[in-house]
Amino acid sequence: MNPNPxxxxxxxxxxxxxxxxxxxxxxxxxxxxxxxxxxxxxxTWLADHLASIGMQRVEVVETARxxxxxxxxxxxxxxxxxxxxxxxxxxxxxxxxxxxxxxxxEPDIRAGNLYARGATDDKGQVLTQIKAVxxxxxxxxxxxxxxxxxxxxxxxxxxxxxxxxxxxxxxxxADIVVVSDTGMKSLAxxxxxxxxxxxxxxxxxxxxxxxxxxxxxxxxVVHNPAQALVEILAQMHDDQGRVTVPGFYDRVAVVSxxxxxxxxxxxxxxxxxxRETGAPAAWGETGYALHERTGIRPTLEINGLVSGxxxxxxxxxxxxxxxxxxxxxxxxxxxAQEIAALVSDFVRSITPPTVTSAVRLLHHGRxxxxxxxxxxxxxxxxxxxxxxxxxxxxxxxxxxxxxxGAFQSALHAPVILMGFGQQDDNLHGPNEKxxxxxxxxxxxxxxKFYQIIGQRG
Amino acid sequence: MNPNPxxxxxxxxxxxxxxxxxxxxxxxxxxxxxxxxxxxxxxTWLADHLASIGMQRVEVVETARxxxxxxxxxxxxxxxxxxxxxxxxxxxxxxxxxxxxxxxxEPDIRAGNLYARGATDDKGQVLTQIKAVxxxxxxxxxxxxxxxxxxxxxxxxxxxxxxxxxxxxxxxxADIVVVSDTGMKSLAxxxxxxxxxxxxxxxxxxxxxxxxxxxxxxxxVVHNPAQALVEILAQMHDDQGRVTVPGFYDRVAVVSxxxxxxxxxxxxxxxxxxRETGAPAAWGETGYALHERTGIRPTLEINGLVSGxxxxxxxxxxxxxxxxxxxxxxxxxxxAQEIAALVSDFVRSITPPTVTSAVRLLHHGRxxxxxxxxxxxxxxxxxxxxxxxxxxxxxxxxxxxxxxGAFQSALHAPVILMGFGQQDDNLHGPNEKxxxxxxxxxxxxxxKFYQIIGQRG
Numbered sequence: 001m002n003p004n005p006x007x008x009x010x011x012x013x014x015x016x017x018x019x020x021x022x023x024x025x026x027x028x029x030x031x032x033x034x035x036x037x038x039x040x041x042x043x044t045w046l047a048d049h050l051a052s053i054g055m056q057r058v059e060v061v062e063t064a065r066x067x068x069x070x071x072x073x074x075x076x077x078x079x080x081x082x083x084x085x086x087x088x089x090x091x092x093x094x095x096x097x098x099x100x101x102x103x104x105x106e107p108d109i110r111a112g113n114l115y116a117r118g119a120t121d122d123k124g125q126v127l128t129q130i131k132a133v134x135x136x137x138x139x140x141x142x143x144x145x146x147x148x149x150x151x152x153x154x155x156x157x158x159x160x161x162x163x164x165x166x167x168x169x170x171x172x173x174a175d176i177v178v179v180s181d182t183g184m185k186s187l188a189x190x191x192x193x194x195x196x197x198x199x200x201x202x203x204x205x206x207x208x209x210x211x212x213x214x215x216x217x218x219x220x221v222v223h224n225p226a227q228a229l230v231e232i233l234a235q236m237h238d239d240q241g242r243v244t245v246p247g248f249y250d251r252v253a254v255v256s257x258x259x260x261x262x263x264x265x266x267x268x269x270x271x272x273x274x275r276e277t278g279a280p281a282a283w284g285e286t287g288y289a290l291h292e293r294t295g296i297r298p299t300l301e302i303n304g305l306v307s308g309x310x311x312x313x314x315x316x317x318x319x320x321x322x323x324x325x326x327x328x329x330x331x332x333x334x335x336a337q338e339i340a341a342l343v344s345d346f347v348r349s350i351t352p353p354t355v356t357s358a359v360r361l362l363h364h365g366r367x368x369x370x371x372x373x374x375x376x377x378x379x380x381x382x383x384x385x386x387x388x389x390x391x392x393x394x395x396x397x398x399x400x401x402x403x404x405g406a407f408q409s410a411l412h413a414p415v416i417l418m419g420f421g422q423q424d425d426n427l428h429g430p431n432e433k434x435x436x437x438x439x440x441x442x443x444x445x446x447x448k449f450y451q452i453i454g455q456r457g
Numbered sequence: 458m459n460p461n462p463x464x465x466x467x468x469x470x471x472x473x474x475x476x477x478x479x480x481x482x483x484x485x486x487x488x489x490x491x492x493x494x495x496x497x498x499x500x501t502w503l504a505d506h507l508a509s510i511g512m513q514r515v516e517v518v519e520t521a522r523x524x525x526x527x528x529x530x531x532x533x534x535x536x537x538x539x540x541x542x543x544x545x546x547x548x549x550x551x552x553x554x555x556x557x558x559x560x561x562x563e564p565d566i567r568a569g570n571l572y573a574r575g576a577t578d579d580k581g582q583v584l585t586q587i588k589a590v591x592x593x594x595x596x597x598x599x600x601x602x603x604x605x606x607x608x609x610x611x612x613x614x615x616x617x618x619x620x621x622x623x624x625x626x627x628x629x630x631a632d633i634v635v636v637s638d639t640g641m642k643s644l645a646x647x648x649x650x651x652x653x654x655x656x657x658x659x660x661x662x663x664x665x666x667x668x669x670x671x672x673x674x675x676x677x678v679v680h681n682p683a684q685a686l687v688e689i690l691a692q693m694h695d696d697q698g699r700v701t702v703p704g705f706y707d708r709v710a711v712v713s714x715x716x717x718x719x720x721x722x723x724x725x726x727x728x729x730x731x732r733e734t735g736a737p738a739a740w741g742e743t744g745y746a747l748h749e750r751t752g753i754r755p756t757l758e759i760n761g762l763v764s765g766x767x768x769x770x771x772x773x774x775x776x777x778x779x780x781x782x783x784x785x786x787x788x789x790x791x792x793a794q795e796i797a798a799l800v801s802d803f804v805r806s807i808t809p810p811t812v813t814s815a816v817r818l819l820h821h822g823r824x825x826x827x828x829x830x831x832x833x834x835x836x837x838x839x840x841x842x843x844x845x846x847x848x849x850x851x852x853x854x855x856x857x858x859x860x861x862g863a864f865q866s867a868l869h870a871p872v873i874l875m876g877f878g879q880q881d882d883n884l885h886g887p888n889e890k891x892x893x894x895x896x897x898x899x900x901x902x903x904x905k906f907y908q909i910i911g912q913r914g
Binding site: 031208224268279281283294301354423427 | 612681761780
């Protein structure tokens, strides 16, 4: 007798956690070229794993950089087809102060959480989906057809996924796309993301002298590029927390009072923000609530700054150049390339003649908004209630999953952002975690979702 | 028959260059603790070398960090005693763009210049003095008594030299102090530095959240420390190139019209500045000529900036902290510790409540001005004319040799800044060099100087 899928995941709980740990041990950092071999190793691990649970046509698709893992199971003719997206690459560690309490690539379980780089973003969520499909396959009552597209470049711009999706629209054809790469507020406050921001990630470089100079000999007569850079960057926000780049807000769509009222039901509070981040105070654009500043408003953030002497001790150098990494989070109807051009124009217009500047767009992606009134969204809400014991709220997330927009436009299929992370999972930071209860609840939710979708189909 | 000292240096030219190359091969970077062994190796090499030329009581003096090399020769009773200061430590390399054309620690001779880290600052100059003394000792007509004090911490604050000088004032007693650690405009335009600026080197750190955050989830509601830092730093100069720190200029002594007229005889031109640095234009405080901005005016420079993601590619991080290394060059009668306190107060006063900031004084030193009308200065001018074929001009240099002030006050002896570097030697930058003709001319100058001093004594 085939097992009930819920009993199946319950019975295999420990084994599944063991497999996730194995997956997390591979340091598949896509943005650093020295990890290219590990990224490939993660792809191979994933492909082997998909084959082992009964997926078919498993393929490690070569690209110009990191491979895409594809797999399908089309044994339910007439039933709807679901395309499940995730990514197997992870963020860099970058931990100069040793804030990680355990090795980022030696997963550690503490108080019901699994700590590792990529735990929540996105290996834990990818495996939640794979294990749900495995349980359904094992039950002998697979309600839907499934296609997996798991990429290895989400953390470095999904450069090769876009053309892959466009060129394989037929092969990837689906009735619904499930993206598991977002979070809920918490396990006790389940929520479904229906809006994601777009991204324009740039590098601003200021150059002055041809090489580093002695700051005593030339300080005071050569414009220090580090100083010119800080002066440029300081002009990019006004004292109301607004971005000053001309035209930046021109295409921002007005959000209806109704939608703002709905979003206000689950506000971010100053207390919660301080508890989650340790920041001394809240900050941001006046005229908008905290959850609106990250949800419906665009931002411009400095992600990195480097110039001159950055090691211990001192060096009396006047640096030849200074570099900032700057990214904008975008909302409907802003266009990432247009925003990058506006930033570039603005930087050019305020660069003094004593230095030169250049703005390079490193990667970019579209914002996405999902129709909250669709039957798929209703199915998702019911599935979350089943999986986490409570009706989920609907939220807009500050982060970006640019591929969502690409799926919407290339496949003409509704997208559901089925996230199982939590707000405080510290993705991209030290001690990234994924709750084991989220893993279990996520599998339950996903199984239920596919069952509902299958019944309707 | 004992050789004439000038013929001696001429005859040993190649051997001396070989010895300098050997000295330069030791990467004695004092500011980076991983090079501590090399710093010690350079001290030992130097002590052995001083003993080999006939210096007595050679000693590697232990300190809390890097040793001081001491040696003396007191075989000319009744003659004046000269204390010769230099340093055997060097600046770090820090060459991420590979601008060095040859290995910084594998000296390379190209077009009459010796390229290596420390070539001009200060190993080449230290060896110029040692070789001049060696030639005089070999001639059998040593005109002065000599004490060498060669430290290993000049590039990291001379922390242990100050107490050494104060505690050994009797042992170091001298009629004149010669510091060989500055430059001339060029070999064709010999000059003697009579003014050096002081230094206050600080670190400004801004902290916000307790750890790095996802820039999508928290960007817009948490004040980005990198942004707060650039906003603070951008407020430290006005649009006239003046430092805005309240009280910064309060103690700056007025330089007489006469002295400004004398200094104006050897001006820095925009053309020369552009040729030497490659900077697109000149910059600085309005109301002062270029040579005045580096000579008689104080400055505030950013020496380093670091925050967040600084490697290749992208990381959408909102960094937990941002750091700047900032140093002020000071002029009479500014006080370094007072300036550091003013900067600290100013930073505190403009730090918004959304972040915290801290200013740490890493090291500091006093400015120095030498009496240009002294007989020692006249001797130096004559010696330079003999060594370089032209009357030297008198200049104020933008750099700092803080120990000069300490010698002046602890030993009550006149100081001569007998520099043999050139303005374009690129000390502290890539492809640092020392001209072989400067090495030869410097030995000639030093020998002549000691002969003149000895005759007068």
